[in-house]
Amino acid sequence: xxxxxxxxVYLEELLRVAPDLxxxxxxxxxxxxxxxxxxxxxxxxxxxxxxERLGVDIPEKDYxxxxxxxxxxxxxxxxx
Amino acid sequence: MTQxxxxxxTGAAAxxxxxxxxxxxxxxxxxxxxxxxxxxxxxGGVNIAHEALDRHVAAGHGxxxxxxxxxxxxxxxxxxxxxxTAEASRFANVLMDHGLRPGESVFAMAGRxxxxxxxxxxxLKAGMIFTPLFSAFGPEPVxxxxxxxxxxxxxxxxxxxxxxxxxxxxxxxxxxxxxxxGDAAPEGCVALGPAMAAAPPxxxxxxxxxxDPALIHFTSxxxxxxxxxxxxxxxxxxxxxxxxxxxxxxxxxxxxCTADPGWVTGxxxxxxxxxxxRVTMLIDEAEFDLDRWYSTVQDERVEVWYSAPTAIxxxxxxxxxxxxxxxxxxxxxxxSVGEPLNPExxxxxxxxxxxxxxxxxxxxxxxxIMIANRPGMTVKPGSMGQPLPGIEAGIVESEDGxxxxxxPGEIGELALRxxxxxxxxxxxxxQARYDKCFVDGWYLSGDLAMRDADGYFWFVGRADDLIxxxxxxxxxxxxxxxxxxxxxxxxxxxxxxxxxxAGEIVKAYVTLNPGVTPxxxxxxxxxxxxxxxxxxxxxxxxxxxxKTLPKTxxxxxxxxxxxxxxxxxxxxxxxxxxxxxx
Numbered sequence: 001x002x003x004x005x006x007x008x009v010y011l012e013e014l015l016r017v018a019p020d021l022x023x024x025x026x027x028x029x030x031x032x033x034x035x036x037x038x039x040x041x042x043x044x045x046x047x048x049x050x051x052e053r054l055g056v057d058i059p060e061k062d063y064x065x066x067x068x069x070x071x072x073x074x075x076x077x078x079x080x
Numbered sequence: 081m082t083q084x085x086x087x088x089x090t091g092a093a094a095x096x097x098x099x100x101x102x103x104x105x106x107x108x109x110x111x112x113x114x115x116x117x118x119x120x121x122x123x124g125g126v127n128i129a130h131e132a133l134d135r136h137v138a139a140g141h142g143x144x145x146x147x148x149x150x151x152x153x154x155x156x157x158x159x160x161x162x163x164x165t166a167e168a169s170r171f172a173n174v175l176m177d178h179g180l181r182p183g184e185s186v187f188a189m190a191g192r193x194x195x196x197x198x199x200x201x202x203x204l205k206a207g208m209i210f211t212p213l214f215s216a217f218g219p220e221p222v223x224x225x226x227x228x229x230x231x232x233x234x235x236x237x238x239x240x241x242x243x244x245x246x247x248x249x250x251x252x253x254x255x256x257x258x259x260x261x262g263d264a265a266p267e268g269c270v271a272l273g274p275a276m277a278a279a280p281p282x283x284x285x286x287x288x289x290x291x292d293p294a295l296i297h298f299t300s301x302x303x304x305x306x307x308x309x310x311x312x313x314x315x316x317x318x319x320x321x322x323x324x325x326x327x328x329x330x331x332x333x334x335x336x337c338t339a340d341p342g343w344v345t346g347x348x349x350x351x352x353x354x355x356x357x358r359v360t361m362l363i364d365e366a367e368f369d370l371d372r373w374y375s376t377v378q379d380e381r382v383e384v385w386y387s388a389p390t391a392i393x394x395x396x397x398x399x400x401x402x403x404x405x406x407x408x409x410x411x412x413x414x415x416s417v418g419e420p421l422n423p424e425x426x427x428x429x430x431x432x433x434x435x436x437x438x439x440x441x442x443x444x445x446x447x448x449i450m451i452a453n454r455p456g457m458t459v460k461p462g463s464m465g466q467p468l469p470g471i472e473a474g475i476v477e478s479e480d481g482x483x484x485x486x487x488p489g490e491i492g493e494l495a496l497r498x499x500x501x502x503x504x505x506x507x508x509x510x511q512a513r514y515d516k517c518f519v520d521g522w523y524l525s526g527d528l529a530m531r532d533a534d535g536y537f538w539f540v541g542r543a544d545d546l547i548x549x550x551x552x553x554x555x556x557x558x559x560x561x562x563x564x565x566x567x568x569x570x571x572x573x574x575x576x577x578x579x580x581x582a583g584e585i586v587k588a589y590v591t592l593n594p595g596v597t598p599x600x601x602x603x604x605x606x607x608x609x610x611x612x613x614x615x616x617x618x619x620x621x622x623x624x625x626x627k628t629l630p631k632t633x634x635x636x637x638x639x640x641x642x643x644x645x646x647x648x649x650x651x652x653x654x655x656x657x658x659x660x661x662x
Contacts, residue, residue: 018616019608033367034152039216039616040368040394041550041582060370060398 001080006054007073013049014069017042028070054080111470112501115321119356123287128294128316129204130285132355133165144332145360148380149194152366157194161358164198169283170276171202175233177279178257178270182207182286184232185254185296189213189222189240189342192365195261195272196341199235200351204294204313207286208233211296211308214342214552218615219244220562221306223252225298228508229308230254237261241269290314296508297344299444300555302544308508309444316356318448318502323353325468326440326452328384328413331358336376337386338364343552344444345417348502349386353448359384370398374406381410388418390550392425392437393581403432411435413455417442418551419583420539423461439464441494441539443525444553445517447502451537463536464529472497475531476522483520491540494529495522545639547576549584554618556639562613563588563620566606568596573629573637574620577646588620589629589642589661598625632656 001009015023018038032038038046047058050066056079058066065075122130136144142162149157159167175186186203188210190196203210211229213222222244226234231254236245238260246266249255258269265271288294295311323329327349335354339346354361362380366372368391377385395403414429414437421439430436440452441464451473453465467473475492476483486492498518507514517524528540547554556574563572571591576584590606592598603623610619630638633656642661644651 016604018611019604020611021608037216037616039550040390041585041621042616044394044581045621060394060402063369 001054001077003073003077006076006080007069009053010050010066010069010072010076013046013053016049017045026069029068031067033067050076056080109470111321111468112317115317115470115501118320118324119317122285125287125289125292126313126316127204127207127285127288128313128319128352128356129168129201131316131320132352133161133168133201133205134285136161136355136358137165141331141358144358146355147194147197148360148362150362150364150366150376159194161355164201164355166281167194167198167276168201168205169281170279171198172206172283173279174259174272174275175202175206175208175257176283177275178233180206180208180233180257182288183209183292185209185211185229186233186235187211187213187226187229187231188235189215189217190235190237190261191215192340192363193261194363195276196235197351197363198276199259200341200347201355202283205283205285207288207292209293209296210347211298212342212347213298214340214615214617215240216615216617217244217342218611218613218618219248220613221558221615221618223248224305224558225308226252226255228305229296229298233257233259235259235261235272238264238266241266288313291505293505295347297347297444299344300546300553300558301513302546302555303557304513306555306558307510307513309447309504310506310508311447311502312505315447315502316352318500319348319353320356321470322448322468322502323349323357326449326454327353327386327415328455329354329357329359333357333359333383334362334381334410335359335384335386336362336364336380336382338368338373338391339386339388339418339551344447345386345388345551348448368394370395370402374403374408377408377411378406383410383412384415385411385413386415386417387437388551389416389421389425390418390582392416392421392429395432396425396428397581400428400432408433414438415440415452417449419548420462420464426459426461436461441465441527441537443527445504445523445525446496446500447504448500450496450500460532460534460536463532463538465537466535467537471500473531473537474522475529475537476524478519483522488531488533491528491530493543494525494527494537496525497521498523545575545643547574547584547586549576549579549586550582550617552617554586559586559588559610559614559618559620560637562610563590563606563623565613566609568592568602569606571629571637573639573642575639575643575646577622577643585622586618586620587622587624587646589624589626591626591629627662628659630657630661631659633658 066072146161146164147159259272263273294313296308298306337350416437438453453459475486476495477492559574560572573589579585630641
């Protein structure tokens with residue numbers, strides 16, 4: 001999977017968890033909790049969805065690695 | 081006193097008239113004598129801020145550390161009792177300079193930043209009434225609460241203001257002042273930073289009476305709008321007492337309450353009880369993060385830790401191995417509130433932290449912890465514990481219009497004998513709903529529970545349709561109202577369904593308007609709509625489509641039936657069912 005594919009999967013699952021977001025206005029450095037206002041349950045749901053789609057186990061201590069689209073692509077590319 | 085203040089006092093007086101408290105006149109009993117010894121009183125009355133701040137400074141403890149604040153990005157700020165008193169005084173002066181007067185109402189909506197604590201305490205110093213709002217609320221819950229509460233002042237951040245409030249703030253007729261944290265403010269608002277800097281750091285605390293309103297906390301109803309539970313300055317007796325008895329808060333103790341001040345726990349036990357007991361409070365601005373939390377307990381040498389089942393279950397998910405590298409030897413007492421703590425979590429925490437989490441039980445209406453596994457008591461995993469000394473609790477059942485107390489082992493409604501000092505004095509402008517809480521000399525909690533032969537209480541479920549998710553009580557009506565504002569939605573029924581981490585999550589059943597077809601895109605669009613209006617904590621995590629919803633003859637959606645079916649439980653009495661779910 002290319003990093004473009006991974007980015008697309010990440011954004012798709014992010015929008016499924018938080019459909020109030022506008023896909024076009026999400027920046028690579030937007031923090032999913034601080035900027036996009038996901039709560040901790042949303043984060044858990046996102047982690048579960050990414051696991052489902054990419055087969056990646058994301059332990060709690062790595063949650064900061066998926067906290068922005070930019071960081072997530074790097075982290076998931078390595079892990080997937 | 082403003083009009084609002086008079087209304088709330090009418091509510092309090094009426095509670096006495098209905099006999100709700102007649103059987104247990106306030107202030108009687110050994111426990112309350114002990115509680116009164118924990119506070120000083122102020123000019124013949126009581127003021128929470130005097131007990132929390134002024135008296136400690138006057139007694140020579142101004143240099144003691146009141147707050148250690150940890151910012152999201154690693155910032156640290158220490159505030160001594162003298163510092164916090166000065167900040168609260170500046171805030172009180174800002175309010176008075178803008179023409180606000182005792183009895184007026186101050187709402188706050190912000191993250192866990194030091195200014196929020198200064199605002200809460202400054203409001204109380206000024207004899208005004210403080211109402212916190214959860215910062216993740218969407219615009220609708222905020223507006224409803226500000227309208228019911230007749231907000232005169234709002235303290236918030238520029239970001240929250242622009243995104244959630246600016247478009248309708250002008251339509252709240254009572255609103256006189258909007259204070260924005262930081263150095264700049266949008267048009268029509270006042271920047272709090274420069275205003276605080278210009279205000280004098282001294283303010284003589286207003287001499288409030290014991291029954292003057294101090295705090296209004298909103299809580300959800302099954303039907304109708306949220307209820308504003310009114311608490312008075314005298315409640316501080318119970319904040320002091322229960323903080324000491326149920327959590328072990330003593331002067332100098334290092335204490336971390338993880339609850340947000342947007343909810344009642346974060347105010348009663350995240351601001352008032354700890355400061356009145358002169359502890360050092362740790363405040364973490366960030367949201368739950370496992371390593372950050374464990375490091376904080378270790379590095380700050382936290383002694384008393386008050387948290388919630390959702391967070392504890394998130395720790396458990398990562399297992400004991402994730403906790404193993406940390407030193408938890410500073411911990412002396414761990415407590416949990418918000419929803420029942422499962423027995424596995426109690427056992428797990430004892431293994432991992434060397435101390436079990438002690439579950440306790442109370443509500444917005446009770447103002448303080450009523451039933452607890454207290455320090456020194458044997459913890460029964462899964463039980464909420466025993467009533468605090470001075471609190472009389474019972475399990476009751478309605479029989480021919482009167483209440484009957486049930487013997488141990490039987491399930492009924494958890495009830496309390498009214499009269500403890502922090503009991504709510506009114507639901508704002510809702511006398512009838514308030515009166516309904518008191519029957520036959522009992523306060524009815526709405527929770528179903530059981531008492532065992534040893535006097536421990538066990539939570540069974542809610543007697544009504546309210547949803548407990550991540551420790552927050554959510555009224556289905558508020559969620560349903562937002563859902564039917566969506567163009568495609570005709571009707572909505574909202575229930576809580578069990579969830580391993582959150583306790584329950586909010587799930588919605590909706591029917592669609594003619595001509596609209598269900599689809600995944602529509603499901604998402606409806607959830608997105610609800611999240612924008614309600615915020616993520618309140619909006620449904622799941623929306624399912626139905627052709628019809630189960631309804632009674634009078635057209636009421638039978639949430640109870642939706643839930644029974646969701647859980648695969650017996651459907652119970654369905655004699656009132658007129659149209660069924662399809």
